[in-house]
Amino acid sequence: MIQLTRQLGRFTLQSLAKLGRGSLFLGHTLSGLTDILLRPGLLIRQLYFVGVLTFLIIVISGLFVGMVLGLQGYYTLSDFGAEESLGVMVAASLVRELGPVVAALLFAGRAGSALTAEIGLMKATEQLSGMEMMAVDPVKRIIAPRFFAGFISLPILAALFSAVGILGGEMVGVGLLGVDEGSFWSQMQANLDFYDDIMNGVIKSIVFGFVTSWIALFEGYDAIPTSEGVSRATTRTVVNSAFAVLGLDFLLTAMMFGDD
Amino acid sequence: MPEGTQVDETLVSIKNLSFSRGTRKIFDSISLDFQRGKITAIMGPSGTGKTTLLKLIGGQLKPDQGSVIVDQNNVHQLSLKSLYQLRKRMGMLFQSGALLTDMNVYDNIAFPLREHTALSEAMIRSLVLMKLQAVGLRGARNLMPNELSGGMARRVALARAIALDPMMIMYDEPFTGQDPISLGVLVELIKKLNTILGLTSIIVSHDVQETASIADYIYVISGGHVVGQGTPEEIENSNSEWVRQFMHGNADGPVPFHYPAKDYIEDLLSYL
Numbered sequence: 001m002i003q004l005t006r007q008l009g010r011f012t013l014q015s016l017a018k019l020g021r022g023s024l025f026l027g028h029t030l031s032g033l034t035d036i037l038l039r040p041g042l043l044i045r046q047l048y049f050v051g052v053l054t055f056l057i058i059v060i061s062g063l064f065v066g067m068v069l070g071l072q073g074y075y076t077l078s079d080f081g082a083e084e085s086l087g088v089m090v091a092a093s094l095v096r097e098l099g100p101v102v103a104a105l106l107f108a109g110r111a112g113s114a115l116t117a118e119i120g121l122m123k124a125t126e127q128l129s130g131m132e133m134m135a136v137d138p139v140k141r142i143i144a145p146r147f148f149a150g151f152i153s154l155p156i157l158a159a160l161f162s163a164v165g166i167l168g169g170e171m172v173g174v175g176l177l178g179v180d181e182g183s184f185w186s187q188m189q190a191n192l193d194f195y196d197d198i199m200n201g202v203i204k205s206i207v208f209g210f211v212t213s214w215i216a217l218f219e220g221y222d223a224i225p226t227s228e229g230v231s232r233a234t235t236r237t238v239v240n241s242a243f244a245v246l247g248l249d250f251l252l253t254a255m256m257f258g259d260d
Numbered sequence: 261m262p263e264g265t266q267v268d269e270t271l272v273s274i275k276n277l278s279f280s281r282g283t284r285k286i287f288d289s290i291s292l293d294f295q296r297g298k299i300t301a302i303m304g305p306s307g308t309g310k311t312t313l314l315k316l317i318g319g320q321l322k323p324d325q326g327s328v329i330v331d332q333n334n335v336h337q338l339s340l341k342s343l344y345q346l347r348k349r350m351g352m353l354f355q356s357g358a359l360l361t362d363m364n365v366y367d368n369i370a371f372p373l374r375e376h377t378a379l380s381e382a383m384i385r386s387l388v389l390m391k392l393q394a395v396g397l398r399g400a401r402n403l404m405p406n407e408l409s410g411g412m413a414r415r416v417a418l419a420r421a422i423a424l425d426p427m428m429i430m431y432d433e434p435f436t437g438q439d440p441i442s443l444g445v446l447v448e449l450i451k452k453l454n455t456i457l458g459l460t461s462i463i464v465s466h467d468v469q470e471t472a473s474i475a476d477y478i479y480v481i482s483g484g485h486v487v488g489q490g491t492p493e494e495i496e497n498s499n500s501e502w503v504r505q506f507m508h509g510n511a512d513g514p515v516p517f518h519y520p521a522k523d524y525i526e527d528l529l530s531y532l
Contacts, residue, residue: 122361125356125358125361126354126355126356126358127358127359127360127361129315129320129354129358130352130354130358130359130360130417131360132318132320132347133318133320133347133350133351133352133354134347134348134371134372134375134420134424135344135345135347135348135372135375135376136371136372136375136376137344141375
């Protein structure tokens, strides 16, 4: 019993200490914004590595998710004779939920893990320490551009995911299953609200971009500088990002749609 | 300046420095002085915190007690900005080289120049080629760090460390794991650079022969204390048992061959 209490206490203290380190790290990273504005080249380079290279997996996944939604939605809706509403169903699910959430999960798996491994290895090979000794702040020079690149990329990737998903839904619904093309699009236009649906999805993806980039970079920066430490940090990035995204998704949904 | 010549000759001065990691005391109130223009070596067995000492001098770690004065600045009382200003005048050569792996040799050496100066690319090119020429690797400028041998990586790192023309360089185990030729090259380079550029060098090493051959002054540390100091000749002829064991590499002596353990026979029989 005492052993258990002791372990619980240690776990709590360690978690709090880590949260504290993470917050200081975030503050330091955000203070690097001015340096980035002075040298946009650093950010653009990272936008390529973090954003553009994640593009393909996002588009392919978005297409398939949209196609599955089209198929599932059609069978459910046709029971009620409401196939024309397929467009609304596909678009609303993607824009409100699946776009931001699945894009963030894929982003954490593709870009987040790569960032953690990169930063962790730079730490293990003393590159970060070497930079400090060259009077270059590694948080501002290395971390901040990557953070802002992730923060900017994810909302765009999530929007692309939703857009491609809607096209996938249309391909299956209209192309294969014979839903009327006119009602597919017009119902979608009539029933989706710019603020309630689209903007809420965008806000979610902005929050997810912030959190997943922060987790990935902090885990790398805080990794124990050995091969094992970096491998564990990479795993933690994916796991913690997934928890953070799903938990925050619930909170944000409750806040946005709760009072209807 | 009102200070006497004493201050001018000492570039780095460590006073009563204590540092511990967790419960393990790494330095227990040690004091060391490093003279301008000289090569000073810090020797001692692995795990005595030699690298930690360099990080304390560079301000990457904070001591529990004591002070580190570099060129009349108390390193651990400087603001972050002044510390970074000071670091521009301190070069450090890491054991691994610490080259940035996403850039080639040329860009690695240009890195500090591009970060800290507003020089034109043409000027940077000339400077980089001069530094590379000094370490004999002008022909290797387009190689990536993973294409370099260990000795070459260290020479590139050395070229990068002198890119901003610092007043001092700290070498962390520069000779470890080098073949005899690279070793000779590095020994030669460290000595030459010190003389030609008027640097102050601090070498942390446990390679006795190589270090003793170029050092002007040697500190031997162990267990958090300075156990011996002097010129290489004085150290060589030291009458301390400990220093003798270290300098000659004897397996047994004041540093026992066996890690502390209970009696051997008793240990073997304890399960019977």
